[in-house]
Amino acid sequence: MSDKTLQSFNIYQFQEHLIDWFVDQQRDLPWRKNKDPYKVWVSEIMLQQTKVDTVIPYFHHFMKKFPTVHDLAMAEEQEVLKAWEGLGYYSRARNLHQAAKDVVEKYDGVIPSNPKELGALKGIGPYTKGAILSIAFMQEEPAVDGNVMRVLSRLLKIEDDIARPKTRKRFEQIVRDMISGANPSHFNQALMELGALICTPKSPTCLLCPVMEHCRAFHSGVEETLPIKSKAKKPKLETFVVLLIKDKDHTYMIEQRPTDGLLANLWQFPMVPLKEVGLENLELWFFTEYGFHISLQDQIGERRHVFTHLIWDLKIYEARVSGKMEGKKDFIFVESEALHTYPFPVSHKKIMEYIEQDD
DNA sequence: AAGACGGGGAG
DNA sequence: CTCCCAGTCTT
Structure with missing residues (x-):
């Protein structure tokens, strides 16, 4: 002993x-x-x-x-x-x-x-x-x-x-x-x-x-x-614009997250870090990042998602493809009925509820 | 040793 | 809403 x-x-x-x-x-x-x-x-x-x-x-x-x-x-x-x-x-x-x-x-x-x-x-x-x-x-x-x-x-x-x-x-x-x-x-x-x-x-x-x-x-x-347990520190807040980018064929843009880090290899709607980019520069930032133009439309919702170490404040906007698509990054357009075949984080599963059923 | 890494349930 | 729960990997 x-x-x-x-x-x-x-x-x-x-x-x-x-x-x-x-x-x-x-x-x-x-x-x-x-x-x-x-x-x-x-x-x-x-x-x-x-x-x-x-x-x-x-x-x-x-x-x-x-x-x-x-x-x-x-x-x-x-x-x-x-x-x-x-x-x-x-x-x-x-x-x-x-x-x-x-x-x-x-x-x-x-x-x-x-x-x-x-x-x-x-x-x-x-x-x-x-x-x-x-x-x-x-x-x-x-x-x-x-x-x-x-x-x-x-x-x-x-x-x-x-x-x-x-x-x-x-x-x-x-x-x-x-x-x-x-x-x-x-x-x-x-x-x-x-x-x-x-x-x-x-x-x-x-x-x-x-x-x-x-x-x-x-x-x-x-x-x-008992037991004695020291407390965790507070999660930090991160604000994003989540883009529901609709193409003319009733399809939406999704992308796969990086192979490392948070929610690795899962799929998501494009997320724009709002603090760094700013709403005014969003369309330009998007073109620089993805290689084609979108036009930002209305905000249709907002959600908070809490992780252990951070909080996502997600401002959900609609957008339309308005330019040629010669993609720099990996992304695809998927019919709304087929979104469910890809693995998504819960936060983005909930965002799917903002997509109209009848389009 | 400290931080990153999800999501759900109880009150 | 707020608080609580807690293995493994990486740094």
Whole structure:
């Protein structure tokens, strides 16, 4: 035992109470029907930063479309992004796709069961590695996510800032000590399930908790003040003009975003950074940027879209093609009925509502 | 260690 | 509206 936090903590009785509760009370979730490593992998990637209820329909659709790691490896990235559309953090989809190709090429389609090779795959960090190793391969590895840090902070009354990278490492060592001798799959999933159902961020239902008697925060009455977490800084505001550029054939201009950064490789209506360009210079700026002329028409709406680190203020304008099109940049004109075949960020999906149906 | 990277739900 | 949630990669 390398962390004295667990001195005088009854690990084996804790394991029994926790796992008995989990076996009895766990939710019936689609990725719990078997322990196919591919399904465990996909579900764990989807569940990063994302609620179970949101993930369920995406998981069903994804498994129908890409039933095996081979199917995923063979797919076009655009298909994978389309299946991910609306789920957010799209680098997860691109990394999962790349990793599936690597698994097929390097490991003949067999997902590696050792920590080193598994953890080297794109998008598989310490948490996901531990989750796959414990759930699919029954190895005694920690899988420390936000639920686990919250549960253990309270259980052991640990006041370290869970926003710090160092804190996760401490919890990993604690789990290594606590998981010993237990069913690794049940133990890790039980900690996370407890965090989701009982030991919730606000107003935890301690009176229903199967490990209440083990919980140091509950005994001290401080469960509501844990875990300690430093706050994120405020997102900064960015203002854009979004152009719904209609061609004479009832088609609209869309473009693909860059291969790196925010919403990489997704499609969008052209966006003009308003602060830098200014409404007066917009048409000239557009010609310089895209190589053909438009005429700006009326503003037809405005939306705010909030990301973790920034806010988009989107002023939606109609525009018309008014010049020859000899494109400098990559863009296409697409019939309004066909827009839905391209992966768009949620913000631009909502902008599609401003397009009239009867044109 | 700090910042980039989405989107949804609760109150 | 405001607040909360939080894995991995990059720098």
